[in-house]
Amino acid sequence: MELFHIGFLSVRLLDIIDILIVAWLLYKLYRLLKGGVAMNILIGILTIYFLWWLFVKVLDMQLLGALLGQFIGVGMIALIIVFQQELRRFLIFLGSNTIFTRGDFFKNLKHSSFKISQDAEASITPIVRACTSMSKTKTGALIVIARKTDLNLFEGTGDLMEADVSKRLLESIFFKNSPLHDGAVIISSDKIKAARCVLPVTESSDVPANFGMRHRAALGITEQSDAIAVVVSEENGNMAMAMSGQLYPNLSSDELERKLKEVLS
Numbered sequence: 001m002e003l004f005h006i007g008f009l010s011v012r013l014l015d016i017i018d019i020l021i022v023a024w025l026l027y028k029l030y031r032l033l034k035g036g037v038a039m040n041i042l043i044g045i046l047t048i049y050f051l052w053w054l055f056v057k058v059l060d061m062q063l064l065g066a067l068l069g070q071f072i073g074v075g076m077i078a079l080i081i082v083f084q085q086e087l088r089r090f091l092i093f094l095g096s097n098t099i100f101t102r103g104d105f106f107k108n109l110k111h112s113s114f115k116i117s118q119d120a121e122a123s124i125t126p127i128v129r130a131c132t133s134m135s136k137t138k139t140g141a142l143i144v145i146a147r148k149t150d151l152n153l154f155e156g157t158g159d160l161m162e163a164d165v166s167k168r169l170l171e172s173i174f175f176k177n178s179p180l181h182d183g184a185v186i187i188s189s190d191k192i193k194a195a196r197c198v199l200p201v202t203e204s205s206d207v208p209a210n211f212g213m214r215h216r217a218a219l220g221i222t223e224q225s226d227a228i229a230v231v232v233s234e235e236n237g238n239m240a241m242a243m244s245g246q247l248y249p250n251l252s253s254d255e256l257e258r259k260l261k262e263v264l265s
Helices: 013-033 037-058 062-073 075-082 084-096 105-111 118-136 167-174 213-224 253-264
Strands: 002-006 009-012 141-145 159-164 184-188 191-197 228-232 239-243 246-251
Touching: 009 013, 037 062, 118 141, 118 167, 118 228, 118 239, 118 253, 141 167, 141 213, 167 184, 167 191, 213 228, 213 239, 213 246, 228 253, 239 253, 246 253
Parallel strands: 141 184
Antiparallel strands: 002 009, 141 228, 159 191, 184 191, 228 239, 239 246
């Protein structure tokens, strides 16, 4: 369906939709690459392509153009290898944000209810209380709450527990003399699945210098999955929450509880 003309060009409704989709994809690509070394790599690849186009198409320099053409020829394979983590995050984003992969989609259509479940409510309360208590004593903690993405790979790096979520148990795990305190706790299906888990660390260069390895690990796991990570700083006792590769620092108990309920609802 033609909408209007710009000179000799006719603009259709599908053209506008096409532009909006491409703009959205480019924006998501920028958000995925922003602040990391992948952005510099992408700029380098685009520079090589521009030079190849300049030397071959404009200046007709065959030898240099052929040399740069070798990089262009394996460009797609190189992109997959170099940007495998970013592609993984993008696919996780697509997979976890479609209406059919959200839990209880048809149930929500039937009941029209978006309230937080009682099980999730029961898990959030002890997490917030434990973090508040550990914040006062400056006890470092890292708690990961799984959502749609399977975290079995990371659970296997720690000690399996399969225990109910409770304030006392979380405080005991992260007590400085506990053998389980050095690592992350992973909570899934309202159970503490494992403790002392090893998590991937973010490669972003935008992380402030005053944030330690717990904050970097929290960002890392949320970059590679749709999980939520809650951090208690050992240096100053500040509480923070990480989600989708973004860190929300200096949260109060009420703010932390509200954010968890908003995300898990």
